[in-house]
Amino acid sequence: MTLLKIVAPAMLLCGTVAVAQVPVEVAPLSSQLVELEIRAPATVVPANRAVVAAQVGALISEVLVDVGSIVDKGDELIRLDQADASLAAQRAEAELNALDSQIAQAERQLTRGEELFASNYISDDELLVRRTNVAVLTANRAAQQLAIRSAKLALSRTSVRAPFAAAVVERAAQVGSLAQPGTPLITLVQVSNREVDAELDPRNVASIESAAELRFESQGSAFPVTVSRLSPIVETDSRIQRGRFRFVEATAPIGASGEVVWRDAAGLLPITLIVQRDQQLGVFVADGQKARFMALPMAQEGRPARANLPPDTLLVVRGQSRLQDGDELSFSRP
Missing domain, CATH: 1.10.287 (Helix Hairpins)
Structure with missing residues (x-):
């Protein structure tokens, strides 16, 4: 990439003072974008977690499983009188x-x-x-x-059976107790079809779909994942969007916490190019011989930002701190 230097000599033409020009350097937007590794807190969750309850009223005559038992779909869990x-x-x-x-x-x-x-x-x-x-x-x-x-x-x-293959994680049923319809008996967690539930910053959701590599990192291990579904709703209390991811091969244990990690393939502007004018964050671009301030609505102070500008846009990459919108520029090649 060749940087263009803008020189601002003071000139007097026919007794008239020339407009002051600010010395800066510019470069195409495409040459300044950097890849950013984005992380979102996540937890491995089961596809199904069910509290199996009594559907009829009767005394509990036998409990056939306990916490830690692994059951298949249709296995008998509890017998009622x-x-x-x-x-x-x-x-x-x-x-x-x-x-x-x-x-x-x-x-x-x-x-x-x-x-x-x-x-x-x-x-x-x-x-x-x-x-x-x-x-x-x-x-x-x-x-x-x-x-x-x-x-x-x-x-x-009166024969309570497992609705899916699962592990027993909680037992409330006791032999001799009276179960009424709706009485919780056994809590099951499905051991297959586990997913990663991630808390996503809404500004980063768009970059997930175009990410070349997605992984779930937990306790020093990395597990490749793919997007299962992305919630279109921004939660009002936490201001996050939920995302669900499927494991590609190896799976992490249910309940494991970690982060979903990916790189923004579109690229972001480094924080060194971003300035603040009139309480707005943005960048300066060269519009002919003038400097134009382009606000970045989604930018945050101290963080790289996405710029919805053409790749060949000339960004001011040096000297932007002294610029104001509309300043005169003159270009000369080194």
């Missing part, structure tokens, strides 16, 4: 059998009624009563079938 649920299922079956007998009797009465009606021995109203009785009993039978399904479902729920 089945006596009440079993009796309810049997009672529902008996009531269905009774309805079947009533329906059979009502259908025979309806058939006989239709024969009598054809011979004018009974009225229209009497026949209608018999037909209605069959329809009501048939509807009651359908409702009773649903009651049987509900009773069998309640019976099956």
